[in-house]
Amino acid sequence: MINRYTVKKIEDIWNDENKLNIWLDVEKKVSYAWMKMGIVSQDEYNLISQNASINIQRMLEIEKETRHDVVAFTRAISETLGKEKKWIHLGLTSTDVVDTAQNKLIQLSNRIVVASLVELKAVLKDKALKYKNTLTMGRSHGIYGEPTSLGLKFLLWFDELNRQLERFYLARKQIEVAKISGSMGNYANMEFEIEEIVANEMGLGIDNISTQVTQRDRHAFLISVFANIASTLEKIATEIRLFQRSEVQEWHEGFKPNQKGSSSMPHKKNPISSENITGLSRYLRSFTNVAFENNVLWHERDISHSSNERIILSDIYNVLVYSLNRLKETLEELVIDEEKMLEHINSQFNVFYSQPMLNYILINCDESREEVYDFIQKCTFETMNSKVDFKESLIRNGLNKYVKDMSKIEEIFNINYFIRNVDKIYSRTLKK
Missing domain, CATH: 1.10.275.10 (Fumarase/aspartase (N-terminal domain))
Structure with missing residues (x-):
């Protein structure tokens, strides 16, 4: 590396x-x-x-x-x-030593990965709690949808890392094993008890059945889990990059007093950490193909896996831990502009109440869904084209045809409607 x-x-x-x-x-x-x-x-x-x-x-x-x-x-x-x-080396073949030792190195490295994952989870949880009741525009397809809790975004990533840890623990159990079974894996020149003693002494599990080598499906699974973790890291990094764009400016990475964003444009502040994590995540995922191909060895063994594992295993752990630590620091220093988020919400003239209005009218009138949908859509288009409040557009276009008690409309146009179940989501997610 x-x-x-x-x-x-x-x-x-x-x-x-x-x-x-x-x-x-x-x-x-x-x-x-x-x-x-x-x-x-x-x-x-x-x-x-x-x-x-x-x-x-x-x-x-x-x-x-x-x-x-x-x-x-x-x-x-x-x-x-x-x-x-x-x-020395009584009853052993080379890979009894090499694979058992390598699995021990993997175990030691896995402990560092776990520590970094747990630290990142803690930062995400803190952000989730801090911004639980902070409103932001939700997007789908990159387009404004409805306001939502900013904290839910961090809680989502927190929950995803929990799933990644579950997968990782299973992968650890499968790969952190001793393999002391001899030249063909049949214990002909070895005793079962030797493997059990060595595994116990080294704090490893036991490879129940092997050939001359530990089977590489174990490694492929571990590296595929790491690739999945990398996809989560890139997901978070990409979101930071999207929010830091000049057209959005709701989030931006911390910028040190003497930091420089460009060699030619002094005004630039670029999301360099998130871009760095994005690139390294792609690099890490590239190892999955090598890992899966390593599972296909001739007969009891060959050494086609050996050469690349000397390189990729240390590289994988370096890149993964580096990326986890850098993302943690990036999130800790993240600057969130709540005024800009509120500005974006207000820029929509309340048009995001279209779905609550659709649901309310459908529940309280006998008209078809198609008719009501088309009516509301017409009002939303007028709202955005004419820059008038959505409620005003509804009334102007004949809301009273569908709603008899207009006083109920005020109850719908309440911004807290969009976060009314956030506490339940937090309770369910954090309880798990």
């Missing part, structure tokens, strides 16, 4: 030194398990536990000859041990 989008906590997990240390931990845990099974003596295990270490440079030297990284790894470890070195 390029430095610009690197997250130190993620890099510390996926760097070569830590990765090889996790490989080493797997080997030690397997030796511990063999000791528990009575094959390796307590003294031999103690020597392995205390003395086994990995020198990356030495491993790379050996790999030039062996052209096999795990063989180079085990030989480099063996050079740090005495006779007890014969127990």
Whole structure:
């Protein structure tokens, strides 16, 4: 990952030194398990536990000859041990070490993702509560519809992140597993108990059945969940960008005192954070195709997945955590212009009461829906073309034909009508 989008906590997990240390931990845990099974003596295990270490440079030297990284790894470890070195890699195949270790790295990274998701959720909840009773123009197809609660927008995203977390927890359960089943995955040179001990010691679940590798449907599911999360991040970022447009100006990203929006136009304030998140979300989703293709391996295994996973897994976590953190900060610094939102509501001359009027007339008269709809539509067009209040247009065009008690009309033209059930929505969503 390029430095610009690197997250130190993620890099510390996926760097070569830590990765090889996790490989080493797997080997030690397997030796511990063999000791528990009575094959390796307590003294031999103690020597392995205390003395086994990995020198990356030495491993790379050996790999030039062996052209096999795990063989180079085990030989480099063996050079740090005495006779007890014969127990290193006993009964294992390369991917017992590599996949178990990689799933551990994934587990460690997943914890950081969860923390970032929870922090983002908290910001959205705060915004939802703050703006629960703040009116804004709702839009459909990009066109004004009816006023609604601004807070509902943030509550919607909060609820969506809850669903993303549910999917993520399921994906975590499926991928955070140990795979210690030997060369063909049939435990011919391994004992069931070894895998169980290693999994328990490493805080992982167990891969119930595998071939020589952990099946990549697990990885594909995880990455597809991340792609789905990215779609939520882009959804939010796109909404910020839309509201910051010069033609709208209801929201805008925070702008630092010395920040610059353009190299040539000093007046510009651009939604750069939201655009950044949008681009990175697209990049993250591009990994799904690779992940699904990785699930198709020849017979028990091949290594067509191995090369790309060395790159994409750390990149995915860097991009995802970076994007989550940047969106959280963007939302925290978001500036919302309530006067501009009210200005836009008032600019519509109350035409957005068309549906409440339609419903009221239909309930209280015997005319057909088509007739009433056409009458109200005619009044709305006159309202916007002539810039007159919608209620005035209704009366002018013969509302009394449909409504006998005109005093009831005043009850309909109440702006709080559009947020009358907001409390119920909040109660249901937050209770869940």
